[in-house]
């Protein structure tokens with residue numbers, strides 16, 4: 558079997574890439590380890606930058622997002638329960654973000670891909686890239702324990718997330734990794750109740766960070782910082798609601814509507830980058846190459862901007878054989894990745910409680926948030942990063 562590009566992973570990075578290529582007339586095949594139902598039910602990010610929205614528009618997968626997504630032009634920061642607003646749209650040249658769940662983005666992308674006839678193999682086992690340093694790379698996989706299938710291709714796109722196989726196909730002596738693991742996690746819940754505020758609230762509280770987010774006008778997403786080894790059984794819904802009410806403060810708590818959670822999980826926080834993002838005929842995109850802590854809502858958006866750069870490079874290659882964009886992919890993508898890493902690390906640093914920090918450090922956090930509250934210049938910096946830096 559032969560195709561131009563084998564895409565490993567049917568997450569947002571892989572599915573977006575497949576759709577841009579398909580529309581551009583470039584054959585591709587997507588190989589996904591999990592089932593369609595599993596991929597479509599993973600609950601993750603919720604905030605889309607304009608860059609991501611534009612890409613979804615471009616591949617014709619924006620109808621439901623336009624109908625059901627919530628455009629936001631501001632968000633709130635809180636210190637010990639006192640809120641102040643960052644007017645994203647007023648502080649940038651009119652930029653907004655779109656609140657629309659990653660679960661929905663993935664569903665829309667998979668549905669569109671299948672309708673368009675894109676080949677997506679779910680439950681592909683033992684997916685393995687081969688000969689990435691040569692001119693004729695190929696990928697092998699199996700379905701339901703059957704025979705090994707070989708797919709020859711021009712390029713392999715490693716969109717297989719942090720636990721995928723593609724990153725490790727780059728020889729160890731070429732790869733450099735940079736990492737910070739945070740000594741806490743986020744306990745997140747989804748509940749079918751109206752959000753406590755029409756905009757997000759990121760709260761720094763003595764007891765730890767809290768975030769009030771949403772999926773729709775009737776569905777709330779809340780997070781609280783917790784120890785990484787916390788047992789979910791110790792967090793019945795009532796305890797989570799009580800903690801949210803304290804950490805988000807009286808003003809927000811007055812509007813919290815409690816209800817049963819229908820999803821509850823703890824996510825670890827990590828900053829991670831693997832360089833380079835290209836080796837030979839293998840290109841990495843999204844979580845396969847980098848992870849950010851979720852505080853800046855950048856993970857999914859970085860996956861989308863990587864795909865933008867990679868798709869442009871592949872389209873140029875098939876149009877007139879030009880390799881300069883392919884050669885520049887890693888540099889270009891990493892320049893944006895590192896700036897989002899910096900923002901997510903910084904935002905995590907000023908909003909969370911670190912077990913090894915003392916009362917002085919907390920005073921520094923409060924002073925920094927107070928500075929942001931009263932400085933137009935500081936607010937512009939926060940807003941321009943939050944809405945997403947330009948692609949160049």
Ligand code: RFL
Nearest residue numbers: 566568569570590601602717718721843844854855856857
């Ligand atoms: P994904 O979404 O992880 O998709 C990778 C896909 O590759 C498949 N795969 C393989 N397929 C074939 N063979 C193999 N050997 C394979 N190994 C893996 C996987 O099954 C999967 O379908 O990566 P992608 O496409 O790069 O997208 C990135 C985003 O998903 C990610 O950045 C964000 O979701 C990160 N993230 C969050 N970002 C935010 O902006 N806000 C959030 O609130 C937020 N919450 C989260 C998150 C990531 C989490 N993870 C990864 C554990 C919460 C969690 C729990």
Ligand code: PHB
Nearest residue numbers: 602603770851852853854
């Ligand atoms: C979410 O709604 O899941 C969400 C929103 C903002 C973040 C992280 C997660 O920074």
